[in-house]
Every structure is written in structure tokens, then in C-alpha cells.
Amino acid sequence: MTAGRVINSRDANSPKSSLTSLEVRFAKSSLSGSRARLIREILDNHEETFFLSSREMAKRYNVDAATIVRTVQALGYERFADFAADLRQHFVNHITPYTVLKAATQEKRSISDQVQHALERDTESLSVLRSSLEANRAVELAKRIHGARRILVVGVDLAASLAWFLAYGLTPLGFDAHAPIGSTGNLQHKIDLLTENDLVVAISFGRCLRETVEAVDRAHGRGIPTFGITDSDTTPIALHCDDYLVASTSSPSFTGSYVAPMALLNTIIVACAHLRPKRALAMLSRTEQEYRTGTRWYQEPMRRNRSTTDGNQKLNRRNGSKKKS
Structure with a gap:
């Protein structure tokens, strides 16, 4: 029998499964009992370990950091950072809404604590975005948007909300931006109308949705520039697009969280507005009057004087009584 670790049946027998790099290394390894365990x-427990540093992981498993590093090296990794990257990919390949919610329900938290925890994770994601985002990267994308004749923002499923938001934010600034919805065929038709003078912005996270990645590949086939919004340097969107920006969607919610991606999209819209502020102001001035005095906003109807209304109601009741008699 071939030496190696046994991978659980869900991974090994699923017709469409593919072992992650970390699983392959573990299956082929000859780790000692303690290291294997x-x-x-x-x-x-990848949902709870993929984001930990070596020190944090050591603390979780009550070992010293050196033990973690030596175990990782025994798997063939030169650095813990390389192991962490594969662990994150392992997490991404296995995460589902069910596994996220299941992990959350197994935590000893009250409902109020779960709510607070979700807010804390969103705050952490924003903090990571703030510290890691290079402003010039957002400015570079803004320049590409300014130079494009048309901008097609592709987002499928829940990411369609992000695509719609970005396209909506760019349109008042004078950009011909669209976020197509519907079938694969609709996406293909829209891309086929583009040229190398246009831009495709693709938004997808984790394993990434097939339709979004295929839209990027179709754009490449027509020589159309592409830019990705995703949550890791190793996602298909990051690998297939010409360039990309990263924002975390990590969350205890089974839907994931779009707090950080929304903040990232805001930086792009801000950069587009301030790259050519005179142009932006000229475009927005066209709707200034409507925003101030138009019928765009809801207004409460004028209320009648209460005493007059009461008097009319009494008069109507009297008239009704006379008709009956």
C-alpha cells in the first residue's frame, strides 16, 4: 500500500473535487504522529486558522512557535508565509455558506455576541484595507477608467450588487458604465460589443464564479483590458485579470461581508472624481437644480387644519343621517 495520509472521503471521492496543494503535501508526507495530528x-479547523500568524497558531494549539515552523518545514515549506498562503487557499476551496454558519453556531456566543463579533470582523476588514491599500493603485484604476470609452462592470450573484453600485457611481461623472445582468449569453453579447478602447472590471471572490472568470477570458480574447476586484492575490480573478485590487470578504456571516469591497469601490469613485475635478463638477452641475428643487425627493402632502377637518367630518355624518331618515 502506498504510504501517505488518508484524505477524507468527501474530498477524495467527489467527482469534481481537486485536492488543494496543502492536502497533497499532507497526503504525501511522513510526519511523526504529533506533527500529523x-x-x-x-x-x-481551517475556518479558524487560515488567518492566524505562527505565534497565534502556536497559542491556539498550546505549542511554541518554533514547533509550528518546524512542522511546516517538514511539509516542505521554506517559510510559514508560504504555508499560510496554501492554508488560505485550502480555506477558500472548502468554504460554503453551510460551513460558515455551522462554525458560527458551534461558538459559545450569545446572539448579541454574534452580532458584535460580525461588526468587529467588518471593522478588522476595513482596518486591513486601510493599511494595505496603496492609494496609487486606486488612482491607476481611475486613470484607466478615464481613458476607456466604455466600462463594463461584471458581477454575478451577490456581487451583482457591487457591480451595480460601481457603475451607478461612475455614470453621473460622465462615464459610459454598465453592469449587465442576466444570463451568460447576455454577458457574452455585451463583451462582444467592446473593443480594446474599453475596460472590463470583474468582481468576484474566493473560488470565483465561473461566469465572471469566463467573461474576463472572453475580454482577453478580444484584446480588451481587464481589472479585477477580489479578496486574495491567488483567486482566479487575480490570476486572470491584467491587474486587480484586494478587499477582504471574511465574515462570520454565511453571506460573507461586502463592507471592505464597498469601501474599496468608494475609493475608486473618489479617485475618478478628483482626477479631473472640473469635468466631474461640470457633469454634476447638470443635475444640481433637480437635486435642490426638483420632484426627485419625497414631500409630505400638505395637511389640512385639524379643526376644519373635524368640522367637515361632522357635517358629512349629519348629511348621511338625513339621507337615511
Whole structure:
């Protein structure tokens, strides 16, 4: 029998499964019992370990950081950072709405604590975005948007909300931006209308949706520039697009969280507005009067004087009584 670790049946027997790099290394390894158990624990709890540093992981499993590093090296990784990257990909490949909610329900938190935890994770994601985003990257995308004749923003499923938001934010600034919805065929038709003078912005996270990635590949086939919005340097969107920006969607919510991606899109819209402020002001001035005095905003109807209304109601009741008699 071939030496190696046994991968659980869900991974090994699923017709469409493909082992992650970390699973392959573990299956082929000859780790000692204690090291094998440690890696197995890390893999089985990837939802809670993929974001940990070596020190944090050591604290979680009550070992020293050197033990973590030596175990990782025994798997063939030169650095813990390389192991962490594969662990994150392992997490992404296995995460589902069910596994996220299941993990959350197993935590010893009250409902109020779960709500607070969700807010804390969103705050952390914003903090990471703030510290990691290079402003000039957002400015570079803004320049590409300014130079494009048309901008097609592709987002499928829940990411359609992000695509619509970006396209909507760009349109008042004078950009011909669209976020198509519907079938694969509709996306293909829209891309086929574009040229190398246009731009495709693709938004997808984690394993990334097939339709979005295929839209990027179709755009490449026509020589159309592409830019991705995703949550890791190793996602299909990051690998297939010409360039990309990253914002975390990590959340205890089974839907994931779009707080950081929304903030990232806001930076892009702000950069587009301030790259050519005179142009932006000229475009927005066209709707200034409507915003101030138009019928765009809801207004409460004028209310009648209460005493007059009461008097009319009494008069109507009297008239009704006379008709009956």
C-alpha cells in the first residue's frame, strides 16, 4: 500500500473535487504522529486558522512557535508565509455558506455576541484595507477608467450588487458604465460589443464564479483590458485579470461581508472624481437644480387644519343621517 495520509472521503471521492496543494503535501508526507495530528487539526479547523500568524497558531494549539515552523518545514515549506498562503487557499476551496454558519453556531456566543463579533470582523476588514491599500493603485484604476470609452462592470450573484453600485457611481461623472445582468449569453453579447478602447472590471471572490472568470477570458480574447476586484492575490480573478485590487470578504456571516469591497469601490469613485475635478463638477452641475428643487425627493402632502377637518367630518355624518331618515 502506498504510504501517505488518508484524505477524507468527501474530498477524495467527489467527482469534481481537486485536492488543494496543502492536502497533497499532507497526503504525501511522513510526519511523526504529533506533527500529523497538529496539521490535521489545522486543516479540520481551517475556518479558524487560515488567518492566524505562527505565534497565534502556536497559542491556539498550546505549542511554541518554533514547533509550528518546524512542522511546516517538514511539509516542505521554506517559510510559514508560504504555508499560510496554501492554508488560505485550502480555506477558500472548502468554504460554503453551510460551513460558515455551522462554525458560527458551534461558538459559545450569545446572539448579541454574534452580532458584535460580525461588526468587529467588518471593522478588522476595513482596518486591513486601510493599511494595505496603496492609494496609487486606486488612482491607476481611475486613470484607466478615464481613458476607456466604455466600462463594463461584471458581477454575478451577490456581487451583482457591487457591480451595480460601481457603475451607478461612475455614470453621473460622465462615464459610459454598465453592469449587465442576466444570463451568460447576455454577458457574452455585451463583451462582444467592446473593443480594446474599453475596460472590463470583474468582481468576484474566493473560488470565483465561473461566469465572471469566463467573461474576463472572453475580454482577453478580444484584446480588451481587464481589472479585477477580489479578496486574495491567488483567486482566479487575480490570476486572470491584467491587474486587480484586494478587499477582504471574511465574515462570520454565511453571506460573507461586502463592507471592505464597498469601501474599496468608494475609493475608486473618489479617485475618478478628483482626477479631473472640473469635468466631474461640470457633469454634476447638470443635475444640481433637480437635486435642490426638483420632484426627485419625497414631500409630505400638505395637511389640512385639524379643526376644519373635524368640522367637515361632522357635517358629512349629519348629511348621511338625513339621507337615511
